[in-house]
Amino acid sequence: MALYAIGDLHLSLGTDKPMDVFGGAWEGYLDKLREGLSVIGPDDTTVLLGDLSWALNLEAAEADFRFLNGIPGRKLLLKGNHDYWWVTAAKFRKFCQEHGFENLELLHNNCHFYGDTALCGSRGWFFEEDRAGTHDEKVFRRELCRLEASLQAAGEAEKLCFLHYPPLYRGYRCGEVLELLHRYGVRSCFYGHLHGPSHRLAVEGPAEGITFRLVAADYVNFRPVRIE
Numbered sequence: 729m730a731l732y733a734i735g736d737l738h739l740s741l742g743t744d745k746p747m748d749v750f751g752g753a754w755e756g757y758l759d760k761l762r763e764g765l766s767v768i769g770p771d772d773t774t775v776l777l778g779d780l781s782w783a784l785n786l787e788a789a790e791a792d793f794r795f796l797n798g799i800p801g802r803k804l805l806l807k808g809n810h811d812y813w814w815v816t817a818a819k820f821r822k823f824c825q826e827h828g829f830e831n832l833e834l835l836h837n838n839c840h841f842y843g844d845t846a847l848c849g850s851r852g853w854f855f856e857e858d859r860a861g862t863h864d865e866k867v868f869r870r871e872l873c874r875l876e877a878s879l880q881a882a883g884e885a886e887k888l889c890f891l892h893y894p895p896l897y898r899g900y901r902c903g904e905v906l907e908l909l910h911r912y913g914v915r916s917c918f919y920g921h922l923h924g925p926s927h928r929l930a931v932e933g934p935a936e937g938i939t940f941r942l943v944a945a946d947y948v949n950f951r952p953v954r955i956e
Contacts, residue, residue, distance in 0.1 A: 731842050732768055732952035733890060735777025735920025736808065736944040737761060741791035745782040752924070753946045764951035765799050772801040773842050774952060775835065777920040777943060778808025778851060778892035786823045789813040797829040804835045807851045808892040808920070835890065837874050839881040842956070846882030848912075849890035850875040852919070853902050872904055879912040887914050888955065894919040896940060898929040909938055918955070920944040 738747045738757075747754040768774055780796065783789030796803060807814050815823075817834050824832050833840065839848045853871055879887060895905040895917065909917060916939045922930055923946055930942040943953045 729843075730769070730772045730954055731845075731847075731956040732772060732774040732954055733777060733918045733941075733943045734764075734774070734945055734948060734950075734952040735806070735892065736779040736923065736946070737776070737796075738779055738782060738810070738945070739792035739795055740782040741795055742788050743782050743784075753949070757945070757950060760950035761945065764949070767954075768800050768952060770800040773804065773840075773847075774799060774801060775804045775847060775849070775890050775918070776806065777849075777890055777918065778806040779810045779920065780805065780808065781813055782810065783813045786813050786815060786819070790827060793824075793827070793829055793832065797832060802831045802833070804833050804840055804847060804890075806835050806849055806890055806892055809851070835878070837877045839878045839887075841885070844885060845956070846885040846887045847890065848875075848878040848882055848887050848914070850878055852891040852893035852895060852905060868904075872908065875905065876908055876912075879908060879914070882912070887912060889914045889917045891917065891919045893921050894931070894940070894942070896931050896935060897922065898931065900929075906936060906938075910936075914938060916941070916955075918943050918953070922947065 740746050747757050781789040781792035835849050839846045853868055889909055895902045918941045922944055927947050931940050
């Protein structure tokens with residue numbers, strides 16, 4: 729039994745938006761993902777940190793979720809800024825039942841457990857909007873509430889936090905998210921979203937009392953990071 733994390737798969741099996749067009753590490757990325765994900769076994773848990781499919785709705789994402797369903801073991805899905813297919817938990821469960829997809833669960837306003845460890849998380853704050861001067865306080869507070877609901881659901885258990893957006897990177901600090909992580913005793917935080925030249929902005933290792941790790945697919949060479 730093992731715990732893995734990887735984000736930003738950017739699948740487009742049912743749409744015409746392959747990441748190969750960006751070249752570099754993204755060339756042949758589906759084959760790289762298939763090889764990288766092959767280390768995961770049927771008793772393992774994998775947290776998928778958002779930006780999973782380019783599809784605009786669930787039906788258009790069917791081929792992408794068939795790919796995700798093919799990953800052995802339990803899969804926990806976070807929302808990313810490009811996950812336009814995202815719906816309510818009830819609609820997602822119905823979609824999975826109708827298509828025979830198993831072991832796909834949303835990590836959203838809740839937490840899941842891996843043994844005695846609580847797996848908590850949310851999308852996080854849309855920091856590009858903040859930089860552009862269009863800070864939406866209502867949306868921001870909603871994201872903080874979702875993250876706190878996840879952390880509260882863990883009770884007194886040891887907590888690992890998974891976010892799509894990094895709460896801390898070079899030149900940026902989201903104090904409100906970091907305050908929640910400290911308040912609820914989070915010691916390790918995994919995040920995605922940063923690609924290409926932005927990799928150099930990543931904060932990895934101990935910082936402000938928390939250990940951070942970037943797990944965007946192109947950063948980890950399309951191989952899931954084993955946490956435990």
